[in-house]
Amino acid sequence: xxxxxxxxxxxxxxxxxxxxxxxxxxxxxxxxxxxxxxxxxxxxxxxxxxxxxxxxxxxxxxxxxxxxxxxxxxxxxxxxxxxxxxxxxxxxxxxxxxxxxxxxxxxxxxxxxxxxxxxxxxxxxxxxxxxxxxxxxxxxxxxxxx
Ligand SMILES: [Zn+2]
Ligand SMILES: [Zn+2]
Numbered sequence: 001x002x003x004x005x006x007x008x009x010x011x012x013x014x015x016x017x018x019x020x021x022x023x024x025x026x027x028x029x030x031x032x033x034x035x036x037x038x039x040x041x042x043x044x045x046x047x048x049x050x051x052x053x054x055x056x057x058x059x060x061x062x063x064x065x066x067x068x069x070x071x072x073x074x075x076x077x078x079x080x081x082x083x084x085x086x087x088x089x090x091x092x093x094x095x096x097x098x099x100x101x102x103x104x105x106x107x108x109x110x111x112x113x114x115x116x117x118x119x120x121x122x123x124x125x126x127x128x129x130x131x132x133x134x135x136x137x138x139x140x141x142x143x144x145x146x
Pocket of ligand 2 (some may be wrong): 040094099119123
């Protein structure tokens with residue numbers, strides 16, 4: 001498969017995953033799946049949360065997609081790769097940087113600080129209803145300025 005085409009599939013998958021996770025977060029996590037997601041909105045003392053199960057689901061899906069196309073690197077392989085990369089980016093920014101699961105990642109980058117600010121706005125509300133800022137990577141320009 002054409003290299004440029006493969007890269008485009010990976011990049012569009014990453015963008016699509018951000019849109020999909022916005023949708024899932026807003027309409028499923030803060031909807032019928034709240035019983036699992038609420039662990040992420042309460043202060044917890046354990047390292048793992050019920051919410052982490054979602055990451056496992058996506059990891060399984062991406063591994064499956066890469067596995068079925070492993071011999072000839074078809075489009076499913078690159079969709080799987082895009083989901084994996086999105087998962088990694090999500091983990092590094094959301095879990096490592098914003099929620100400080102490991103206290104080792106600090107940054108003064110204005111984009112990263114804006115992402116953190118937006119996500120803190122989401123977490124200010126500990127309940128299911130009236131949430132704000134469900135996405136992660138696309139941040140409001142206003143937050144970038146200061
Ligand atoms: Zn939430
Ligand atoms: Zn969070």
